[in-house]
Amino acid sequence: MATRRSPAPAPSSRPSGPSAWDGKVLRQACWLFCFSAAFGILFNLFYVDGIELKVRPQPQGVNVPLHATVTPVAYAGITPSKTRTTPPPSTSDPLSGFPRVSLMGAKDRFDTGSAIFLDARPAAEYKEAHIPRALNFYADEFDTFAPIVLPQLRDKDREIVAYCHGVSCELSIHLAKRLSELGYRNVKVFFGGWPEWKKAGYPVTQGETP
């Protein structure tokens, strides 16, 4: 019985390339990974804005050390895709202990006027531009600003949203902590802060505290 031979493959003009699973290349890739990891860890160790690599479990609540770390907190970029009609609920930040407000949450609160915004940046930066109706309360000069701003925050159950330079800034957390110590029960932090608000093209204004 005649067997039907499959046609011979067409002669290739190009030899095949090297195998991706070459042991030497895999070893080099491991070295490259180890070198990058070691470099990154050492850089982080000596860099002024380095972060703590060890995540410490934080108790819920506000009485937690503020300088612990600025690392992994869910941040304002994440929002559920469903449309909401009420301001989105804030979730507690695992490291600072304060409820955080997303960009969308901050905008909703701004639109409805349901919260008082506190700008924890220095006065000069606040004067340059800030969220409309936000009060300037520079966290590093709390005692200077307190007599001016606190009389406007009589209702201690009113929602307060503190913000500053964004996720790498701790001024808003400092301010939230001090206000909590004074008995304000509904203090939240907008971690995305001024950079995120400005980037989103939301309303801004200039000048001093109204």
Place this chain on the structure above:
Amino acid sequence: MTLEQLLTDKPLCALGAVLLILWAWTRTRRPSMGGMDPLTLATTLIRVVCGCLLVLASYDKLGDAAHFAKAVENYRVLPAALVPLAAVVLPWLEFFAGLCLALGWRHRAAAWILCLLMAAYSLSLSVNLLRGVEMNCSCFSKDSLEKVTGWTVLRDLFLLGLGWIVLTARTHAASVESLLERLRPR
């Protein structure tokens, strides 16, 4: 058009598609006897483009691990204990792998890293798309407000494919390794 606008999903998908088509086309060309092999030219171009893209992707994250940690945490695919470590290591891994690819030194090892990174990124992006989470990619710019879409996954898959081409390419031109090879005494 600014660099920031170019480094968004759709232009990068288009770039990936063009490079893949170019590579496929040059594979059908016979190597010329005199001048440079078109396939070598195409793989070299792919290697350099991938390297530059990785370096650009890492640039904005290198000095801001705190911000990047938040972006990594948002993906919700890593245990909390690994998030800071990933935020510190990943940008430098992208940077050094990109540098190796662009310069053509240990580029096959760097291509492996590129493939693994893109596989991991596309997987975690797909998981979040399936979860229905609307989120920022934070891939090229930490301040970018561009949302993750199917294009983002496609972009990473294109880069994965391009990385695999670099990894399995027979020859490369304009690389530090070929220069060292030429300088080596026979």
